[in-house]
Amino acid sequence: MANEILKLERVCKAYNVGLPTETEVLHDIDLELDHGEFLALIGPSGSGKSTLLNIVGLLDQPTSGRLSIKGHDTASLGDAEITRLRGHTIGFVFQYHLLISAFTARENVMMPMLVDRGFASAEIEARADRLLAQVGLERFAGNLANNMSGGQQQRVAVARALAMGPDLVLADEPTGNLDTRSADAVFELMRQVNRVSGTSFLLVTHNMDLAQRCDRIIEVIDGRIRA
Amino acid sequence: MNRWLPIEWVMAVRFLREGRLQTIFIIGGISIGVGVIVFMSAMLAGLQANFIKRVLTSQPQIQLLSPDQIARLLRNSAGEIEDAIVQRPSQRVISIDQWPKIRAQMQAMPEVVTVSPTILGSVLAVRGDASRSVNLSGVEPDSYFKIVKVPDYIVAGEPRLTSEDIIIGTELAKDLGATVGDKLNVRAATGATRVLTISGIVDLGNKGVNQRVCYAALRTAQSLLGMIGGVTTIDITVADIYAAEEIAQRIQAANVVEADSWIKTNAQFFTAVQAQQNTNTLIRLFVGLSVAFGIAAVLIVSVIQRSKDIGILRAMGTSRAKILRVFLVQGGLLGFVGSLVGAAMGAFALVYWHSVARQADGTELFPLILERSLFIYTALLATGTGILAAMAPAIRAAKLDPVVAIRG
Numbered sequence: 120m121a122n123e124i125l126k127l128e129r130v131c132k133a134y135n136v137g138l139p140t141e142t143e144v145l146h147d148i149d150l151e152l153d154h155g156e157f158l159a160l161i162g163p164s165g166s167g168k169s170t171l172l173n174i175v176g177l178l179d180q181p182t183s184g185r186l187s188i189k190g191h192d193t194a195s196l197g198d199a200e201i202t203r204l205r206g207h208t209i210g211f212v213f214q215y216h217l218l219i220s221a222f223t224a225r226e227n228v229m230m231p232m233l234v235d236r237g238f239a240s241a242e243i244e245a246r247a248d249r250l251l252a253q254v255g256l257e258r259f260a261g262n263l264a265n266n267m268s269g270g271q272q273q274r275v276a277v278a279r280a281l282a283m284g285p286d287l288v289l290a291d292e293p294t295g296n297l298d299t300r301s302a303d304a305v306f307e308l309m310r311q312v313n314r315v316s317g318t319s320f321l322l323v324t325h326n327m328d329l330a331q332r333c334d335r336i337i338e339v340i341d342g343r344i345r346a
Numbered sequence: 347m348n349r350w351l352p353i354e355w356v357m358a359v360r361f362l363r364e365g366r367l368q369t370i371f372i373i374g375g376i377s378i379g380v381g382v383i384v385f386m387s388a389m390l391a392g393l394q395a396n397f398i399k400r401v402l403t404s405q406p407q408i409q410l411l412s413p414d415q416i417a418r419l420l421r422n423s424a425g426e427i428e429d430a431i432v433q434r435p436s437q438r439v440i441s442i443d444q445w446p447k448i449r450a451q452m453q454a455m456p457e458v459v460t461v462s463p464t465i466l467g468s469v470l471a472v473r474g475d476a477s478r479s480v481n482l483s484g485v486e487p488d489s490y491f492k493i494v495k496v497p498d499y500i501v502a503g504e505p506r507l508t509s510e511d512i513i514i515g516t517e518l519a520k521d522l523g524a525t526v527g528d529k530l531n532v533r534a535a536t537g538a539t540r541v542l543t544i545s546g547i548v549d550l551g552n553k554g555v556n557q558r559v560c561y562a563a564l565r566t567a568q569s570l571l572g573m574i575g576g577v578t579t580i581d582i583t584v585a586d587i588y589a590a591e592e593i594a595q596r597i598q599a600a601n602v603v604e605a606d607s608w609i610k611t612n613a614q615f616f617t618a619v620q621a622q623q624n625t626n627t628l629i630r631l632f633v634g635l636s637v638a639f640g641i642a643a644v645l646i647v648s649v650i651q652r653s654k655d656i657g658i659l660r661a662m663g664t665s666r667a668k669i670l671r672v673f674l675v676q677g678g679l680l681g682f683v684g685s686l687v688g689a690a691m692g693a694f695a696l697v698y699w700h701s702v703a704r705q706a707d708g709t710e711l712f713p714l715i716l717e718r719s720l721f722i723y724t725a726l727l728a729t730g731t732g733i734l735a736a737m738a739p740a741i742r743a744a745k746l747d748p749v750v751a752i753r754g
Contacts, residue, residue: 205661205662207663210662213752217654217657221360221361222360229347230659234659234668238350239353239356241349283662
């Protein structure tokens with residue numbers, strides 16, 4: 120059985136298809152990510168990294184090519200199945216934290232589980248507290264997102280990404296807005312989760328220092344992969 | 347976090363709570379709209395009920411009269427031709443033909459509650475040098491007082507009608523300088539005269555009526571008006587007041603009488619009520635529309651403000667249906683809370699207006715009718731309006747592309 124969690128074969132993405140303004144931003148991308156692998160995706164702005172991440176995260180669809188996650192060919196899945204697969208398999212960490220400001224840190228971590236199960240429960244709260252303890256923020260569990268620093272918010276976002284026990288975490292420049300110390304702490308946290316739980320990470324970053332601490336680096340230039 | 351509420355409800359409440367100022371303003375708007383609807387509906391119902399009560403306690407619901415007397419045409423025989431103009435004969439006051447039989451028939455009808463034979467005629471009330479032309483009603487007090495609540499309107503004396511008694515209106519008493527216990531000389535056009543004792547003075551709430559109204563015992567009035575054993579009207583009350591016209595038509599079709607229902611004799615009132623109801627419906631419609639647009643506008647802004655939240659929720663596996671429900675619940679909650687506050691405002695305004703607004707005689711302008719059904723209906727309507735108004739923003743939110751939403 121193949122060990123890959125993610126497999127892209129000749130994936131292309133174009134915008135304004137069929138119009139004179141049609142623009143292809145990804146060209147014949149082939150990519151595999153193994154279970155437990157920590158991969159860095161680097162490249163200049165506008166090279167197609169975020170588009171690739173959105174496709175891998177099932178937030179966007181490729182124009183052509185094949186995308187498999189845990190062996191499921193995503194082209195054959197409907198919207199509800201895609202949503203379910205995304206919720207159960209993939210965790211997201213974004214550059215701008217994107218915590219929901221109406222909820223506390225604990226509730227933000229609980230959110231993926233709440234969305235999945237529909238109601239809060241003691242079990243969900245306990246798991247959220249364990250995850251917050253894992254990222255060193257158990258004392259801030261009751262704080263609203265706006266009452267935390269950028270680094271703390273990003274650690275909450277990491278805890279939230281791990282809430283459903285995903286196989287793959289997609290991190291889109293998670294340290295881009297943090298000072299060096301916080302960036303390092305957040306990266307180390309993800310690296311530790313990767314080592315302890317075997318969760319795969321696909322990290323988009325501009326920070327070469329961080330990229331070099333990953334298992335593998337993939338460079339995207341003008342919509343093509345240069346290994 | 348509340349463990350009993352579905353996550354959509356939790357999110358809806360939190361989003362509304364976070365956008366506090368926006369929520370307070372829109373609930374204020376909804377409350378004013380609902381308050382206006384509650385106030386207007388309750389006041390209109392009160393005014394209507396008051397009018398109906400006044401009408402139905404001062405007049406019968408169906409009145410049977412002798413049919414109009416008409417000039418009968420001669421049968422055309424050889425050499426006789428019909429005149430081009432047939433003059434309407436003068437209407438003599440005549441008794442209803444076979445009225446005891448008709449009364450018995452009416453009493454046998456299941457829809458009929460009370461039947462009372464009455465004789466009406468004009469007489470002259472004389473006291474000393476003062477005299478007034480008045481309308482004398484000869485009644486059987488036992489049955490008539492169930493139809494026209496004369497005892498309720500007595501302001502002096504008592505509602506007693508022996509063969510020697512007469513009850514007169516307040517204005518007439520004033521004009522004649524008479525009071526309870528005084529004698530009154532009553533003269534009919536036939537020349538008959540009786541001296542009756544004023545047993546009660548009645549105020550029927552209308553100056554013109556109070557100047558002319560007189561009640562005497564049926565037999566006394568019959569002898570005065572020269573119609574021994576006869577009655578001019580049979581007054582009836584029915585169980586369902588709104589079926590009065592239909593019952594009147596049936597009675598008229600089956601008997602040689604003219605039957606007038608209170609609905610027919612107060613046709614203008616019903617036209618006015620209908621016009622008021624139409625106006626009220628239009629006001630409700632436009633208030634409802636403005637409330638709906640208000641809710642929709644606030645929620646559309648909320649969808650734009652929360653697009654990143656929606657994006658991240660979608661990214662973590664929230665279905666479109668759940669996002670849709672979050673905004674529908676917000677619309678419903680806004681409508682429901684607005685309806686509660688609005689109903690309280692409307693009820694308060696109504697109680698205040700009820701205590702301030704008085705008729706010329708100091709009595710209440712309308713009875714205070716605060717029916718539970720009005721509040722339930724209003725709450726349901728406002729909640730439904732809220733959900734409907736939230737439909738467009740909710741669909742918009744559910745359709746948001748998560749990539750675009752997260753990018754903002």
